[in-house]
Each structure stands twice: as C-alpha cells, then as structure tokens.
Amino acid sequence: MAKKDKYLVGLDVGSSKTCALIAEIDEEQVRFLALGAAESKGLRKGLIVNLDSTVSSIRRAVEEAEGVAGVPVESALVGVAGAHVRGVNSRGGVTLGHRARDIERDDVRRAIDAARNITLPEDREVLHVLPHEFIVDAQVGIRDAIGMVGQRLEANVHLVTSSVAATQNLVTAANRAGILISDTVLEPLASAESCLTQDERELGCCLLDIGGGTTEVIVYGGGVVRHTSAVPVGGDHFTNDLAVGLRTPIPEAEKIKRRYGCVSASFLQEDGAIEIASVGDRPPRTIFARMLTDIIEPRALELLSLIRDDLQRAGLIGQIPAGFVLAGGGARLRGLDEMAEHGFHLPVRIAEPKGLADLPELVAQPEYATVVGLVMYGAKARRTAPQRAGNLVSKLKAMFAGAS
16 A cells, blocks of 8 residues: 555544544554634635635644644545535436346446436535435335346436535635645545444434534435435534623623533523623623523424424434434534434434544544544545456456457
8 A cells, every 4th residue: 555545544624613634544444633724714604614614624734734744735525515515316327228138237337327317406515425225126115136036127316406606615614725636526425434434324213413503304214325315404503692691792692602511401400600701891790501402492492393394394203213412513402412402202312422542542532533434435545446356457457368
C-alpha cells in the first residue's frame, strides 16, 4: 500500500462546527490518529451561505488534525446533509433471455441501473443507490441474486438525491482549503456506519442525526436502508429560542443550553438559580432552570412531531421495533431521549460511535458520529474495491486463456 493510501480523512462540515478526522489503515483495522474541530458559521440548514467562512473553518479543522497526527491531508471524504437531500424508493428490471440462465454480476448491475434510471430535475443528482432486494421471476426477498437461475431480474433500490449546486459548493469550499474530495457521503449513512449494530439494522431502527440546522433521518429494516429524509429543526433552533425568550446573546444562550438545558420540567433534578448575561450593557439577571424548560419543551415536542409525521408518510411508524438512536450534538440535550421514549413507546439510546482502534473516549461521543462514520465508510469502500478489481482480473485471465 502506498504511503498516502495508508490514511483516510473524514470531513464533516456542519452548521455549528467543522470536524476533520485522520485515521490510518493498519492491516485489517482502521486506527484513529487525530481529530481537528473548528467553529463553523458559513452554513445554514446544510447549505453554504458564506463560502469564505466555510473555507476558513475547513482549513482550521484540517490544520489542527494535521498538527496532532503529523500527516499532511491531501484528500478526504465529505459528508452531505441538509433539507436539500431527499430519498425515494425505486424499482427496475431486465429480461435475461428467452430461457432461464445463471444470473451474473453484470446482470445485477444492469438491474440496479434500470432501477436508478428515474427522471430527475436538472438541478438534482443521485448521491447513493442503496439496493433493498432482488426479485427473480416473481420470487421476492432475495438479498444476493448472483448464481441464481431465472429469466427476469428486478431490483428494489433506495435512491438518495441531492442538490447539484449544494454538493458542488461543498466540494468547492474543500478544494479552496486545499483538500481534494474523494467521495461525497450522506451524513446519516456515515453516522449509521459508526453507531448502529447489525441487530438494529435487521430488526428495524431509526437513526436521528440532530445537527445545528436540521435533523437527518435514516431508517433501516431487514438490514438495508428503507428511508432517508431531513426535518428542518436542529440544535440551533433551541439556542435561538433561548436567546429570544431570555433576551440574552446567542453565545450565552448556547452555553446555558449545554450546561442547564432540559426538555421538560419532569426531568429536572433541581430548579436551581442561574445567572445569565443580558443584551447590551444591561446588568446580568437571575433565572431558574424551570424557565429554560418552558422555552425548550415546545421546540422538542415540535421536533418529535415532525419526525412522527415523516415516518407516518413513509409508512414506517410501526416498523422500527429496535427504536431510535440519537446522534449529533443535539442528542446531548438532557431528557430528549426520555421524551422520545415516552412519545413513541419505543427504546431510545444516545449514539456512541465505535469501530476505530484507539478511539479516545472524548471522540466516542454523539457529535462525532458522522466524522467517525465517514472514515469507516471510506475503509469499507476500499476493502470492496480490490475485490472488484480481483474479479475483473479473473475474468480477463479467463478470456485470454479461452482465446489461446
């Protein structure tokens, strides 16, 4: 393996922070090397609104990670998220001939291509094609069709589409910061890579990636992705509500939310006094913890209501017995997991990213689920690439052997 191929870099450019994680591919495992983080102000709801600010944020995060790891960053996988990302299920198929025959890898690829061949507006592109199942001569529920015998092969897939401009702006920002983008990955798909167990994926589970501007939703069932979407409420909405309700600056509101915020008075351990800064030159004031819950609770209920509506529209509300996993910085809001558990009558847990060797406890936190997952996604893609290349080499050898 070439020296530069030993390293993988994940880049999570969010509405509130940008993270860069450097990992090393060490034989069979992926080893954590360094994490860099910088404040981000150039995005709103997953869309870049200030390119220079975004470039600066990426540069600072990458430089911090480079300084710790002692490794220069040339390329990275970047996460894509926001309200512009949409998921849709599609089906397509191919006829294999007049007689039943063995299904080959190329047939599977053609069936998937037929399923992805939907008409999209000019400003949208396909980010991922995630196969659900295959149907061979009306036999449904087939995970792997290669080697089976049939006349017609169909594929059910989940297509993730995104705005061409939004994704290109993200790539441009990274390029300006001196980083080549090797792949663009849906952020909740990356988070799922580091947070969900195989049992949860099989049984049926919903991961909520609660970012600053939006909450990304991804639903698994039967081991595959069934649904992806985003709802327009994130952690910044709670912060802004507190800033307006308490008449305090936004940085102060963010600090109060993190330290004392709770979604409901019923989850409060004590209603202590809190001193907060006022706007302008006015003197500080004293409030009580219960006053925070009065402001936070309506927004938390709105978030859960939007998620319920989204799952109902997708017909999945009764198909996630493994419950919810909360990732992203917003997952830290005290009591949100319990409120979701009571509201949905399903198990809820806070994400703990895993899968990288030597991952410090400080990074095994819900807000780093995406950046850890990006590196794991990249490592998995690299493992399957040589396999595909090996299959191609075998085919070529067979062809030449036949010719001679």
